[in-house]
Amino acid sequence: MKTFFKDNGLTIVLVTMFLFSVLGMIWSGQAAHNKELAEHGSPALRLLAYMASGNFLSGLFENWESEFLQMTAYVMLTAMLFQRGSAESRDPDNPDRPNDEFPATTRRRNPVFSWLYSYSLGIALALLFIASFVLHWWASLMAANEEALLHGGEVQTLSGYLLDAQLWFESFQNWQSEFMSTAVLVVLSIFLRHKGSPESKPADAANSETGA
DSSP states (O other): OHHHHHHHHHHHHHHHHHHHHHHHHHHHHHHHHHHHHHHTTOOOOOHHHHHTSHHHHHHHHHHHHHHHHHHHHHHHHHHHOOOTTOTTSOOTTSOOOTTOSOOHHHHHHSHHHHHHHHTHHHHHHHHHHHHHHHHHHHHHHHHHHHHHHHHTOOOOOHHHHTTOHHHHHHHHHHHHHHHHHHHHHHHHHHHOOOTTOTTSOOTTOOTTOOOO
C-alpha cells in the first residue's frame, strides 16, 4: 500500500483536490442560486435538483471545456513550436527525441495504429474538449431557459443558442485565462526554477538551456 501511494501520489492528491473543489462548488453554488430564487419568490432547489440544473452544469462544463482546450493546445503546439530557454519546449537546435517513432517494420505492418497511437494524447484531449464544449452548450441553454422562465423571457432552441452571445462569452472568458496562464508558465520557466519539478529546469541550469 505504501508503494502504491508513492507511485500514484500525484494523481491521488489531484483527484482529491478535484473532488473537494466540486463539493465546494456545489455547496456555494446551491446557496447562491437559492438566494437568487428567493429574491424572485421561487422555491429553493434541493441538492439533487440543483446538481441537475443548468446553473450548476453550465458552470461545471464550461470550466472543463477550457481546461481540455488548454491541454489540447499545449500538447499539439509544443510538438510544432519552440520557445528557446523554456522548460516547456523542446530544444529548437535538437528537436528530435529518442524512441519517438515506432520501428519501420511496425509502421509498415500497422500504419493506422502506429499513427493513431503516436498522436493519441492530443486526439484524446481534443475529443474531451469537443465533448465538454457540447455539454457546456447544452447546459448553458438549460441555464438560459431557466433564467428566461424566471423573468418571463423567451425560451431558446439548442441550434439557435449556438449563435447566442452568452454561450460564447462564457467560453471566451475561460479560454483567454487558459492561454494566458500557459504562456506565463512557458515564459517564467525560462528565468525561474522550482527544485524537483519536471516542469522546471534544474536550479543551476542556464536561462538559455531549453527543456527540462
